[in-house]
Amino acid sequence: MTNKKKTNRDEKNLTAKQRMAIARQKMPERDPNERNKDFKEVNLGLTEELAIREAQRCLQCKNAKCIEGCPVGIDIPGFIKKIAEGDFLGADELIRRDNDLPAVTGRVCPQETQCEIKCVRCKSDAPVAIGWLGRFVADYAMQHGKAAAKKVTGKTGNKVACIGSGPAGITCAGQLAKMGHDVTIFEAFHKPGGVLVYGIPEFRMPNEIVQSEIETLKKLGVKIETNVIVGRTVTIEQLTNDEGYDAVFIGVGAGLPSFMNIPGENLKGVYSANEYLTRSNLMEAYNRESDTPIIRGKKVCVIGGGNTAMDAVRTSKRLGAEQSIIVYRRAREQMPARAEEVKHAEEEGIEFEFLTTPVEVLGSDTGWVRAIRCVRMKLGEPDESGRRRPIPVEGSEFTIDCDQVVVAIGISANPLLTKATTGLKLNKWGYIEVDDNLMTSIPGVFAGGDIVRGSATVILAMGDGKTAAKNIDAYLQKQ
Ligand code: FAD
Numbered sequence: 001m002t003n004k005k006k007t008n009r010d011e012k013n014l015t016a017k018q019r020m021a022i023a024r025q026k027m028p029e030r031d032p033n034e035r036n037k038d039f040k041e042v043n044l045g046l047t048e049e050l051a052i053r054e055a056q057r058c059l060q061c062k063n064a065k066c067i068e069g070c071p072v073g074i075d076i077p078g079f080i081k082k083i084a085e086g087d088f089l090g091a092d093e094l095i096r097r098d099n100d101l102p103a104v105t106g107r108v109c110p111q112e113t114q115c116e117i118k119c120v121r122c123k124s125d126a127p128v129a130i131g132w133l134g135r136f137v138a139d140y141a142m143q144h145g146k147a148a149a150k151k152v153t154g155k156t157g158n159k160v161a162c163i164g165s166g167p168a169g170i171t172c173a174g175q176l177a178k179m180g181h182d183v184t185i186f187e188a189f190h191k192p193g194g195v196l197v198y199g200i201p202e203f204r205m206p207n208e209i210v211q212s213e214i215e216t217l218k219k220l221g222v223k224i225e226t227n228v229i230v231g232r233t234v235t236i237e238q239l240t241n242d243e244g245y246d247a248v249f250i251g252v253g254a255g256l257p258s259f260m261n262i263p264g265e266n267l268k269g270v271y272s273a274n275e276y277l278t279r280s281n282l283m284e285a286y287n288r289e290s291d292t293p294i295i296r297g298k299k300v301c302v303i304g305g306g307n308t309a310m311d312a313v314r315t316s317k318r319l320g321a322e323q324s325i326i327v328y329r330r331a332r333e334q335m336p337a338r339a340e341e342v343k344h345a346e347e348e349g350i351e352f353e354f355l356t357t358p359v360e361v362l363g364s365d366t367g368w369v370r371a372i373r374c375v376r377m378k379l380g381e382p383d384e385s386g387r388r389r390p391i392p393v394e395g396s397e398f399t400i401d402c403d404q405v406v407v408a409i410g411i412s413a414n415p416l417l418t419k420a421t422t423g424l425k426l427n428k429w430g431y432i433e434v435d436d437n438l439m440t441s442i443p444g445v446f447a448g449g450d451i452v453r454g455s456a457t458v459i460l461a462m463g464d465g466k467t468a469a470k471n472i473d474a475y476l477q478k479q
C-alpha cells in the first residue's frame with residue numbers, strides 16, 4: 001500500500017548542503033496556559049508539510065548511527081526517506097516491521113537519549129526529529145486506512161497465556177497470534193494497556209490510541225480477560241495444568257510504589273504517584289462527572305524527577321492546583337524525565353526545587369498535610385547509577401507549605417504473582433530471573449518488561465515481548 005505524492009519527486013535531487021541548511025522543524029503545541037487546564041493532548045503532531053521538510057534534513061547516512069540507538073533497530077533512514085518522498089503509508093509499514101506500537105513510542109520514547117542522540121546532525125545543529133516523524137506516520141496510517149489486521153487462519157493448536165497487558169504483554173500476544181498460536185491475555189485491571197492507560201496521562205498518551213492498538217490485537221484473534229489477578233484469581237500452575245496452556249509469558253510490570261520512609265508520610269493528603277495517577281487516568285477522576293474520589297490540592301509538592309513525577313505534577317495543575325512544585329534531590333541535568341516533559345512542565349507553570357530532599361511531612365491538628373520539612377543537598381561523587389550522589393547540606397533545613405504531597409520516587413516488583421508461583425526464581429530485588437531466551441526457571445514460562453528489568457521504558461518492554469514471542473514459538477515447536 002503506497003501513497004506517493006507528486007510534490008516530492010525532487011527529494012532525491014536535494015544536495016547534502018541543501019539538507020544541512022534546513023533547520024529542525026517545530027512541533028505544533030497547544031498554548032501552555034490553555035492546555036494546563038484540561039487533559040487534551042499537548043503536542044498536535046507534525047503536518048504533512050512539516051514532516052516532509054523535517055524528513056529532508058536526514059542525510060541518509062550509509063552507516064546510520066541512529067539505528068544503533070534504537071532498542072528495536074528500526075530502519076530509521078529508510079522510513080524517513082519514504083516520508084520525504086511522500087509515501088507515508090510505506091513509511092508506516094517499514095516501521096511496523098520492527099515496532100508494533102509506533103503511535104505509542106513516537107509519543108513516549110526518550111528519543112533524546114536513544115536514536116536522536118546518535119544522529120550525526122547533533123554535531124552541527126540539532127538531530128533529525130526521529131520520534132516526531134515516527135508518530136506522524138503512525139497517526140497518518142491510523143487516520144488513512146491502515147490495512148486492517150487479519151485474523152491468522154493457519155493455527156498451530158498451541159495455547160499461550162500472556163499475563164499483563166502493558167507494552168510487553170501486548171507485543172508478545174500480537175506476535176504469537178501472528179504466528180498462529182491461540183493467545184489469551186489476563187489483565188488485573190478492568191481495562192487493558194498497562195502503564196499506557198493507568199499511568200501516563202491523556203495529555204501525553206491519548207487512551208484512544210492505546211485502545212486502537214488493543215482493537216488490532218483482538219482482530220488478530222487475541223482474547224483479553226480483564227479483572228483476572230494471576231496469583232490470586234488463578235495461578236500459573238492452574239493455567240498450565242488445568243486450563244491447557246502450553247506456554248506462559250509474564251509481563252506484569254513493576255507496580256509496587258516506593259515511599260520515602262520519613263515521619264508523616266501516612267498523613268491525609270499524601271499519595272503515591274501510582275495511586276494518584278491511577279485514580280486520575282484509569283478511574284477517570286480527572287473528569288468531574290466521574291464518581292472516583294481524588295484529592296485536589298491547592299499547593300501540591302511532587303517528590304521525584306522522573307517521568308512519573310512529571311506526569312503527576314502536571315496532572316495536579318490540571319486538577320486545579322494553584323501551585324505545583326517538583327521537589328528533586330539532584331540538579332536539573334540529572335533528572336531522568338524526558339527532556340520534552342520537563343520543558344512542557346516549565347511552560348505550564350510548574351515550579352522546581354532542585355537539590356532538595358524532604359525529611360518530614362508536617363500535619364495539622366486534623367491529621368492533614370500542612371507542609372514538608374526539607375534539607376538542601378549538594379552533589380558528591382557519582383553513585384552506582386553513574387549520577388553524582390546527593391549529600392545533605394548541614395543546617396540547611398527549611399519548610400515548604402503545601403496541602404498535598406505525591407511521592408514519585410520509584411517503583412518495585414509487586415510480589416503478588418511471584419510469591420504465588422512455586423519454583424519461580426527471583427533476584428535479590430524480587431524481579432524475575434530469565435535466561436538468554438527470556439525463559440524463567442520454570443520450563444515454558446517466559447517473562448519480560450519491567451518485571452525482569454526493573455522500571456525501564458516502553459520500547460524495552462516491547463522488545464522483550466517480541467523476543468519472548470520468538471522464543472516461545474521455538475519452544476512450542478520443540479515440544
Ligand atoms: P506495565 O506497563 O506495567 O503493564 C503490566 C500490566 O500487568 C498492567 O496492566 C498490570 O495491571 C498487569 N498486572 C500486574 N500484575 C498482574 C497480575 N498478577 N495478573 C494480571 N495482570 C497483572 N516509559 C517510556 O518509555 N516513556 C515514558 O514517557 C514513560 N512514562 C512513564 C510514566 C509513568 C507514570 C510510569 C509509571 C511509567 C512510565 N514509563 C515510561 C515506563 C513504562 O511505562 C514502563 O517501562 C512500561 O510500561 C513497562 O511495560 P510492561 O509491559 O513491562 O508493564
Ligand code: SF4
Pocket residue numbers: 057058059060061064065066067076077118119120121128130
Ligand atoms: Fe538521518 Fe541522522 Fe540517522 Fe544520519 S544519523 S540517517 S542524518 S537520522
